[in-house]
Amino acid sequence: MIRRGDRNVSIHPTAVVHPKAELGENVVIGPFCVVGEHVRIGRGTHLISHVYVEGHSRIGQRCRLFPYASVGAPPQHLQYHDEPTQVNIGDDNILREYVTVNRATAFGGGVTRIGNHNFLMAYVHIAHDCEIGDYVVMANAATLAGHITIGNYAVIGGLVGIHQYVRIGDYAMLGGCSALGRDIPPFMRAAGGYRAKMFGLNSIALRRHGFTMDQIQTLRQAYDLLFRQGHRLHEAIRLARTQYQESPDVLKLLTFLESSRRGICHTSSRELDEEEE
Numbered sequence: 001m002i003r004r005g006d007r008n009v010s011i012h013p014t015a016v017v018h019p020k021a022e023l024g025e026n027v028v029i030g031p032f033c034v035v036g037e038h039v040r041i042g043r044g045t046h047l048i049s050h051v052y053v054e055g056h057s058r059i060g061q062r063c064r065l066f067p068y069a070s071v072g073a074p075p076q077h078l079q080y081h082d083e084p085t086q087v088n089i090g091d092d093n094i095l096r097e098y099v100t101v102n103r104a105t106a107f108g109g110g111v112t113r114i115g116n117h118n119f120l121m122a123y124v125h126i127a128h129d130c131e132i133g134d135y136v137v138m139a140n141a142a143t144l145a146g147h148i149t150i151g152n153y154a155v156i157g158g159l160v161g162i163h164q165y166v167r168i169g170d171y172a173m174l175g176g177c178s179a180l181g182r183d184i185p186p187f188m189r190a191a192g193g194y195r196a197k198m199f200g201l202n203s204i205a206l207r208r209h210g211f212t213m214d215q216i217q218t219l220r221q222a223y224d225l226l227f228r229q230g231h232r233l234h235e236a237i238r239l240a241r242t243q244y245q246e247s248p249d250v251l252k253l254l255t256f257l258e259s260s261r262r263g264i265c266h267t268s269s270r271e272l273d274e275e276e277e
Contacts, residue, residue, distance in 0.1 A: 135153045
């Protein structure tokens with residue numbers, strides 16, 4: 001390994017690192033990696049081998065990028081014309097083999113953003129202008145179109161395809177092999193082929209993340225009011241705001257519903273048993 005200055009940076013002799021790239025302390029650049037001119041990499045991050053990072057990309061601290069991951073390549077969009085848009089990746093993220101994270105478009109906000117403590121498994125694709133929260137798990141070959149927002153602690157199954165501009169709320173779960181064209185509200189589960197449907201509360205995940213039984217029961221009752229009692233959605237939201245005005249979780253759910261542009265994922269005629277989750 002080659003040492004770079006006094007920051008204890010290790011660069012393998014076969015790696016190509018632009019001299020203007022900014023590397024934090026204890027960064028390791030493995031064999032055959034390529035790091036571009038405008039890249040910044042935070043302390044303790046490890047590019048294991050054959051990793052490609054270009055454009056105005058920012059990678060935080062203690063991340064691990066596995067072979068053939070690609071960060072900061074131009075967006076797959078015909079209206080992109082080499083604007084200096086960005087990818088911002090936070091701390092403690094794992095990007096497994098062949099993960100691709102494209103830079104943003106100028107008209108879409110200019111930044112593709114990934115938060116902290118996320119686990120992106122092999123072949124995950126994060127398209128332009130997406131925003132991923134914290135503690136998100138995306139299984140193998142999950143694919144995001146542009147402008148998608150995924151909230152904190154969400155779980156996205158393998159072989160999933162998600163339409164552009166869709167939002168997935170905090171603590172939501174989307175099952176594998178699903179095609180999703182509408183929003184999944186916070187705390188909910190959805191699954192299915194073409195198209196995914198909502199199957200009730202993501203209760204096992206909520207318990208794992210410390211939600212009390214009272215919180216879960218309140219959310220379950222709110223779900224029933226919103227999606228199973230036959231009300232029109234705007235009327236159900238009005239009723240829920242009156243009935244659950246002291247529940248921050250329900251108010252968060254209602255705010256999400258009111259701000260939906262793609263519409264809400266259709267509800268299945270049944271709920272999955274916990275054993276099926």
